[in-house]
Amino acid sequence: MTGAVVLGAAAWLNHEPDTPAQGLRALSRREAELIRALAPVILAGMIPTDATARQTALNEVVEAFDRGLAGMSLAVQGEVKQLLGLLTFAPSRALVAGVWTSWPEASESEVAAFLMKWQSSRFVLLRAGYQAMKQLMQACWFGNPLAWPAMGYALPDRAREFL
Amino acid sequence: MSKLPDPIRLGLDRGWTVQDGAKLKADLSLEADIVIVGTGAGGGTAADILSAAGLKVIMIEEGPLKSSSDFRMLERDAYPQLYQESAGRQTQDKAITILQGRSVGGSTTVNWTSSFRTPAATLKHWQDQWGLREYSQESMAPWFARMEERLSIAPWPVPPNENNDILRRGCEALKIPAAAIQRNVKGCWNLGYCGVGCPTNAKQSMLVTTVPAALDRGATLLHRTRVDTLRFAHDKAVSLEAVALDEAGIRPTGVKVKVRARHFVLAGGAINTPGLLLRSKAPDPHATLGKRTFLHPVNVTAALMNSKVEGYNGAPQTIYSDHFLDTLPLDGPIGYKLEAPPVHPILAGITLQGFGEEHSTWMRRLPHLQVVIALLRDGFHPHSIGGAVSLRKDGSPVLDYAISDYVWDGMRRAFFTMAEIQFAAGAKVVMPMHEKGKPMKSWAEAKQHIADLPMKPLECRVVSAHVMGGCGMGVDEKRSVVRGDGRHHQLENVWIFDGSAFPTSIGANPQLSIYGMVARNATRLAEALVSQKKPMVG
Ligand SMILES: Cc1cc2nc3c(=O)[nH]c(=O)nc-3n(C[C@H](O)[C@H](O)[C@H](O)COP(=O)(O)OP(=O)(O)OC[C@H]3O[C@@H](n4cnc5c(N)ncnc54)[C@H](O)[C@@H]3O)c2cc1C
Numbered sequence: 239m240t241g242a243v244v245l246g247a248a249a250w251l252n253h254e255p256d257t258p259a260q261g262l263r264a265l266s267r268r269e270a271e272l273i274r275a276l277a278p279v280i281l282a283g284m285i286p287t288d289a290t291a292r293q294t295a296l297n298e299v300v301e302a303f304d305r306g307l308a309g310m311s312l313a314v315q316g317e318v319k320q321l322l323g324l325l326t327f328a329p330s331r332a333l334v335a336g337v338w339t340s341w342p343e344a345s346e347s348e349v350a351a352f353l354m355k356w357q358s359s360r361f362v363l364l365r366a367g368y369q370a371m372k373q374l375m376q377a378c379w380f381g382n383p384l385a386w387p388a389m390g391y392a393l394p395d396r397a398r399e400f401l
Numbered sequence: 402m403s404k405l406p407d408p409i410r411l412g413l414d415r416g417w418t419v420q421d422g423a424k425l426k427a428d429l430s431l432e433a434d435i436v437i438v439g440t441g442a443g444g445g446t447a448a449d450i451l452s453a454a455g456l457k458v459i460m461i462e463e464g465p466l467k468s469s470s471d472f473r474m475l476e477r478d479a480y481p482q483l484y485q486e487s488a489g490r491q492t493q494d495k496a497i498t499i500l501q502g503r504s505v506g507g508s509t510t511v512n513w514t515s516s517f518r519t520p521a522a523t524l525k526h527w528q529d530q531w532g533l534r535e536y537s538q539e540s541m542a543p544w545f546a547r548m549e550e551r552l553s554i555a556p557w558p559v560p561p562n563e564n565n566d567i568l569r570r571g572c573e574a575l576k577i578p579a580a581a582i583q584r585n586v587k588g589c590w591n592l593g594y595c596g597v598g599c600p601t602n603a604k605q606s607m608l609v610t611t612v613p614a615a616l617d618r619g620a621t622l623l624h625r626t627r628v629d630t631l632r633f634a635h636d637k638a639v640s641l642e643a644v645a646l647d648e649a650g651i652r653p654t655g656v657k658v659k660v661r662a663r664h665f666v667l668a669g670g671a672i673n674t675p676g677l678l679l680r681s682k683a684p685d686p687h688a689t690l691g692k693r694t695f696l697h698p699v700n701v702t703a704a705l706m707n708s709k710v711e712g713y714n715g716a717p718q719t720i721y722s723d724h725f726l727d728t729l730p731l732d733g734p735i736g737y738k739l740e741a742p743p744v745h746p747i748l749a750g751i752t753l754q755g756f757g758e759e760h761s762t763w764m765r766r767l768p769h770l771q772v773v774i775a776l777l778r779d780g781f782h783p784h785s786i787g788g789a790v791s792l793r794k795d796g797s798p799v800l801d802y803a804i805s806d807y808v809w810d811g812m813r814r815a816f817f818t819m820a821e822i823q824f825a826a827g828a829k830v831v832m833p834m835h836e837k838g839k840p841m842k843s844w845a846e847a848k849q850h851i852a853d854l855p856m857k858p859l860e861c862r863v864v865s866a867h868v869m870g871g872c873g874m875g876v877d878e879k880r881s882v883v884r885g886d887g888r889h890h891q892l893e894n895v896w897i898f899d900g901s902a903f904p905t906s907i908g909a910n911p912q913l914s915i916y917g918m919v920a921r922n923a924t925r926l927a928e929a930l931v932s933q934k935k936p937m938v939g
């Protein structure tokens with residue numbers, strides 16, 4: 239219930255113009271920054287550590303998130319946008335996520351603490367928010383062939399006969 | 402692009418009457434004997450039978466027409482293109498993720514080919530509790546046989562992949578009966594990518610069987626076209642209104658399609674079919690519409706094996722056990738069916754709990770992962786009433802499904818069973834898919850840990866690929882939405898020919914139950930219409 243009130247308030251307070259960032263279809267600049275801050279923590283151990291490869295991976299995750307969001311039904315897009323709004327609006331980010339700096343400035347341990355707080359929150363709504371961010375991010379990276387070597391996965395050789 | 406022949410592209414070249422909604426420039430007004438909403442298990446079967454009877458059929462499908470040339474074995478392409486809500490459909494509280502198809506062929510285009518007749522206990526329950534006397538095993542047998550032949554459903558002669566064989570070996574070690582699953586395939590390459598669209602056309606889905614057959618007989622198909630409402634006059638539907646969708650399949654383009662027909666077959670699948678009737682404000686005098694929607698809620702355990710499993714390679718589901726259905730009475734504690742799922746990167750990644758290191762220690766060993774699922778038989782007990790469909794502000798349907806303590810109890814028992822089987826098959830570590838689930842190193846440790854797990858929504862991972870009910874059949878119109886022959890109780894020319902007509906869940910993967918029921922009901926409808934037509938002609 240509290241969660242619902244907070245979400246509602248955040249949606250109401252969140253006046254930031256919602257135009258997609260340059261080169262993106264659905265994510266605003268601040269939302270893209272949020273994804274970029276969460277991705278290294280959620281995907282730790284799965285994205286490359288080498289600096290250049292890591293940048294490429296993070297870019298691809300942001301692009302995939304954007305593509306994925308733009309491809310969702312309008313109702314679900316609206317819900318995800320509401321969640322992103324809650325997390326990027328400074329007062330609710332501080333109060334509900336417990337992160338007091340902007341996302342690009344947040345340390346990995348602050349991000350992890352936020353995720354753990356929501357993961358086992360007694361509010362269903364915050365647990366749902368954690369699941370949404372975690373699963374969307376994981377789907378964005380694990381579907382990418384660049385992610386496959388780290389998990390030892392590959393398409394079967396026989397696929398070459400017809401693909 | 403796939404180098405194998407693509408029966409859909411060949412059919413289009415032969416001149417099928419197929420219209421892509423995204424390409425429609427102006428409003429369209431059509432007429433037919435029968436209009437069918439949805440082209441999945443129910444819609445495809447109905448189109449085949451009704452067109453074969455010489456009736457003029459129009460099929461309308463919300464999703465796109467995609468075929469083997471488009472199927473590139475990639476989850477990231479398939480989920481947004483071929484699934485409802487990008488494979489991210491969820492119950493209202495987000496606690497259950499629901500997989501349902503959304504392209505020509507419906508869920509059969511992406512399903513895993515497991516084929517079971519409706520279990521005897523389920524049919525008996527329908528006869529006894531729902532007054533569906535005609536649904537006896539004997540009277541249904543010929544319909545199942547007919548569809549088994551139509552869709553090449555047969556025992557699968559190839560040995561199971563390791564993921565399924567571990568389930569078999571674990572059951573064997575514990576003396577739990579397990580058996581092989583029949584599949585609807587012809588010349589299957591044993592690849593394991595059925596869930597992202599079969600690239601070889603081996604899977605005998607509606608996309609490559611019944612829908613092409615109907616098109617060859619002159620039926621019309623409109624895709625990327627969503628039926629918005631039915632219009633009624635007195636006790637009949639007179640027309641339906643649909644909206645053309647853009648290339649991405651999301652936004653209406655503004656172009657409208659109107660269809661007048663003698664009969665309306667609704668086959669949008671559970672959740673969507675009740676949603677359409679709710680949007681249309683169909684008569685619902687006893688407030689039964691959309692209620693009793695069932696999911697076969699699934700919980701999951703993963704195991705780490707010493708040798709490679711590669712659960713992404715090979716036919717996805719080939720072994721099952723009904724032991725925990727057969728040994729539990731329908732009015733007792735909830736029973737569950739045991740199976741193995743395909744283990745592809747996205748599906749496995751989002752199902753495994755946690756994030757960061759905790760999560761990636763498992764992900765990095767994907768080839769060694771073995772996964773078992775338990776499908777709970779919901780809808781047979783007073784404490785399992787399923788969920789209810791309602792409409793969001795924009796008119797799209799959403800399912801509210803509260804998991805009762807009765808159902809949670811079954812999930813906990815299933816966790817025990819699955820862990821015990823995996824250890825018996827030699828697992829080093831087993832983990833329940835639950836945000837508080839920990840890696841367990843022995844069956845003794847598992848017994849303690851699983852007993853302590855809090856069974857709560859959005860902590861315990863719960864998924865479903867089998868949505869059923871919401872327009873349930875029954876003789877008593879106070880408790881049901883349609884009659885045993887699929888006709889709406891209050892609307893004399895509206896027929897529900899899909900999984901939403903089931904009064905309970907099935908207790909087995911539902912496709913063959915839908916094929917059999919619809920083959921029977923569509924055949925009856927065809928016979929009635931053809932005999933009506935004759936006097937007019939003669
Ligand atoms: C990943 C997955 C794996 C599965 N594996 C198996 C299996 O191995 N064995 C088994 O027996 N079952 C399996 N199933 C379930 C089985 O495929 C479904 O139960 C069955 O296909 C349902 O048939 P249906 O006719 O009710 O609906 P569907 O087959 O889902 O078809 C409904 C169609 O109607 C369309 N539609 C909906 N609303 C509208 C509208 N308003 N306007 C126009 N079109 C609309 C949808 O886009 C969809 O294409 C699986 C399902 C999934 C998703």
Ligand code: SF4
Pocket residue numbers: 514586588589590591592593594595596598599600601602603604715716717
């Ligand atoms: S396993 Fe067989 S049916 Fe499934 S995708 Fe591969 S070839 Fe097609």
